[in-house]
Amino acid sequence: MNRRRTHPVADRFWSTVTGFADRGILWWTLAGVLAVTGRRRAAARGLASLLAASAIANLIAKRLFGGDRPILEEVPIRRRLPKRPTTPAFPSGHSASAGAFAVGVAIEDPRLGAAIAPLSLGVGYSRLHVGAHWLSDVAGGLALGAAVAGLGAFVGRRGRSGRHGADRDARAGAPAPSGEDRPLPASADGAGVFVIANPTSGTAVVRADPLRSVRRRLPLAEVHVLGDDEEPSRVARRVLERPEPPRILGVCGGDGTVAAVAHVAREAGVPLLVVPGGTFNHFARTAGAASADLAVDALQRGEGVRVDVGELRFGDQPAITVLNTASVGVYPDFVTVREQLEPRLGKWPAAIVAAARVLRRSDPVRVEIDGRPVAVWTLFVGIGPNDPGTAAPLQRRRLDVGVLDVRVLRAGSRTRAVGSLAFGRRTSAVLRRLRVLPDRLESMQARELEVVVHPRHGQPPGFAHDGEVAVEAPAVADARSPEPGYRTRIRIVPAALDVYRPASPSVE
Numbered sequence: 001m002n003r004r005r006t007h008p009v010a011d012r013f014w015s016t017v018t019g020f021a022d023r024g025i026l027w028w029t030l031a032g033v034l035a036v037t038g039r040r041r042a043a044a045r046g047l048a049s050l051l052a053a054s055a056i057a058n059l060i061a062k063r064l065f066g067g068d069r070p071i072l073e074e075v076p077i078r079r080r081l082p083k084r085p086t087t088p089a090f091p092s093g094h095s096a097s098a099g100a101f102a103v104g105v106a107i108e109d110p111r112l113g114a115a116i117a118p119l120s121l122g123v124g125y126s127r128l129h130v131g132a133h134w135l136s137d138v139a140g141g142l143a144l145g146a147a148v149a150g151l152g153a154f155v156g157r158r159g160r161s162g163r164h165g166a167d168r169d170a171r172a173g174a175p176a177p178s179g180e181d182r183p184l185p186a187s188a189d190g191a192g193v194f195v196i197a198n199p200t201s202g203t204a205v206v207r208a209d210p211l212r213s214v215r216r217r218l219p220l221a222e223v224h225v226l227g228d229d230e231e232p233s234r235v236a237r238r239v240l241e242r243p244e245p246p247r248i249l250g251v252c253g254g255d256g257t258v259a260a261v262a263h264v265a266r267e268a269g270v271p272l273l274v275v276p277g278g279t280f281n282h283f284a285r286t287a288g289a290a291s292a293d294l295a296v297d298a299l300q301r302g303e304g305v306r307v308d309v310g311e312l313r314f315g316d317q318p319a320i321t322v323l324n325t326a327s328v329g330v331y332p333d334f335v336t337v338r339e340q341l342e343p344r345l346g347k348w349p350a351a352i353v354a355a356a357r358v359l360r361r362s363d364p365v366r367v368e369i370d371g372r373p374v375a376v377w378t379l380f381v382g383i384g385p386n387d388p389g390t391a392a393p394l395q396r397r398r399l400d401v402g403v404l405d406v407r408v409l410r411a412g413s414r415t416r417a418v419g420s421l422a423f424g425r426r427t428s429a430v431l432r433r434l435r436v437l438p439d440r441l442e443s444m445q446a447r448e449l450e451v452v453v454h455p456r457h458g459q460p461p462g463f464a465h466d467g468e469v470a471v472e473a474p475a476v477a478d479a480r481s482p483e484p485g486y487r488t489r490i491r492i493v494p495a496a497l498d499v500y501r502p503a504s505p506s507v508e
Helices: 007-018 022-036 038-063 093-108 110-129 133-161 168-172 210-217 232-240 255-268 283-285 292-301 330-345 345-362 416-420 423-435 472-480
Strands: 182-183 193-197 222-225 248-253 270-277 301-316 320-322 325-329 365-369 374-382 404-410 443-447 448-453 463-465 469-471 484-499
Touching: 007 022, 007 110, 022 038, 022 093, 022 110, 022 443, 038 093, 038 133, 038 469, 093 110, 093 443, 110 133, 182 345, 193 210, 193 232, 210 222, 210 248, 210 270, 210 416, 210 423, 222 270, 232 248, 248 255, 255 270, 255 320, 270 283, 270 292, 270 472, 292 301, 292 484, 301 374, 301 463, 320 330, 325 330, 330 345, 330 448, 330 463, 330 469, 404 448, 404 484, 469 472, 472 484
Parallel strands: 193 222, 193 248, 248 270, 270 484
Antiparallel strands: 182 301, 301 320, 301 484, 325 374, 325 463, 365 374, 365 448, 374 404, 404 443, 448 484, 463 469
């Protein structure tokens, strides 16, 4: 195999693959994509399996088994690595990491693991192509990685099976309901309810159409499906201007659509029915209405909760309602690139490519936080408390605490920054103890925050809120500012919005 001639394009391709897999960069990138797209458990297990397999392969197995690498003279020059590895050959560390990551992900999500498997095999083959390993080295590495991931899953299941172990599905589910239950106007058949549905939300996930449940159980509800050029907030304002406006506004879509309609509901003082119809549905899950049927149950019984919201302003422009998070830095960069690629590639492939580009190309953003200058990879502002220790608080844990939860990831290592954004509280804590992740994360709580965002490459950076990236508003604020950059303020608004959700279980 080492002596055979191959096309130069193939040589460059496999050299790029093996280079991108060095130091786990490929797998860290994929883990970041999985985490940002709501698959944190798969990302965490994949990375944990990778770290364990890499340590066993490089620190133990190579010393036990050793072995010489292929003779360099037998490998065509254009296929050789710029720097020849000097460690023993068996097993291949790259292959062990690849096998461990793929199997680790597959344990949490078999279909996703199957999609990653060809990439893992490709990494293994790339080590053969560049003459770094024998076939036995690669096969042994893949087998070792798979075994380590499988053993980790077995040990994890044993640890959870005891009387005090938490149920896996419960841990992976939504936060425990919070906020004080309050009665809201009920509608058994949908009379007086106007639901705005975004058909482009949630197209990347396979599930039953939530509107079917709404139409079946609320036959008198008026359902308006947004057209291509319709804005949900404009539709909501228009319907509330009718001579006989609806008593209840409903929205079916992702977090961005929900936030837009929530803003109008706040202004009008009407309760909001949230039917989860997006990819992640962070707010609906926190509120306790994680499915269409749960939301309809609450509406028919007149059960709900009053929640805090955030209010975001760019310069002197009108306020924007925020339900989950607002942020500036690499996360808005990622969302912007993903949305540009999505029409051609689809959501998940676009997310992978976007993460790779952001990892390689994005630069820190210079900001002033309440007058304090700092260069950051990300500044996240969560509405209400989030999990401690994470750099990206994407889903709030409480509805009624009355604080902003601020996370500042200061500029540093690019790869480690992605790792900090990718993982949850427990995994991040372990990786920081191992010095895999940087200890550059600041956390604070506030009721109001002022942030000045300075230009980057001559352009004002975008500012994300609830999964949407604001570009025009920051640009207008930048143009109106006497100094380069734009000023944004975000504050907590306690008890600002009534939302339907099933009443909390009574404790007797």
